[in-house]
Amino acid sequence: MSSKLTPDNELDLFFSADLISDQVKAQLYPDVHLRPLASTDYHRGHLAVLSVLTVVSDPGESNWLAQFHSMRAASKTYYPIVIVSKQTDRIVGVGCVFIERKFLRGLGSVGHIEDIAVDKSQQGKKLGLRIIQTLTGISENSGCYKTILNCSDENIPFYEKCGYQKKENEMAKYA
Ligand code: ACO
Secondary structure, X not given: OOOOOOOHXXXXXXXXXXXXXXXXXXXXXXXXXXXXXXXXXXHHOHHHHHOOOOOOOOOOHHHHHHHHHHHHHOOOOEEEEEEEEOOOOOEEEEEEEEEEEOOHHHHOEEEEEEEXXXXXXXXXXXXXXXXXXXXXXHHHHOOXXXXXXXXXXXXXXXXXXXXXXXXXXXXXXXX
């Protein structure tokens, strides 16, 4: 298999790749690579994969990049990751954990898993599971006392397979 993958050391990564579990990476199929989001991922189909999840409008590269830098400026808060196909250097899976700091629980923190999506052609190959395992590991290694997420009823079995349990309800008010 010829590889078009851009090595991590040639990328401007959102956070250090050392925070990603080697154990999880070792369980990935050999044709994909899991790493932090990079500043050039606008060109690797980042928004196209997110559109599997919900409505995504293209803000243009400069606005995408401004968002990347403004999120990264919030130190130790956002941890966006991607899975890239080695054959094409295109993104096939995405996810993020957001670390919320609190005044309660002895100034504790909570990890919020957000925006999980796997390209339709790659679903069912455990990429979603590896994304959740990676983000949960980052949350727990950041000292979070719990990691939580919202999902549809259809996705409950997937998250149960990832070790999560249904707890309480979600409330929402859209502007
Ligand atoms: N119903 C039942 N079981 C499921 C489902 C489902 N909808 N989805 C996955 N599973 C099971 C798999 O069969 C597998 O089980 P196994 O270990 O017994 O073989 C296990 O869960 C792991 O599945 P993966 O192969 O890792 O799942 P995949 O890579 O397809 O990713 C995901 C799952 C992320 C839900 C994907 O289907 C997707 O992108 N869906 C559209 C977008 C979406 O709904 N994202 C989640 C939104 S919630 C949030 O962002 C917090």
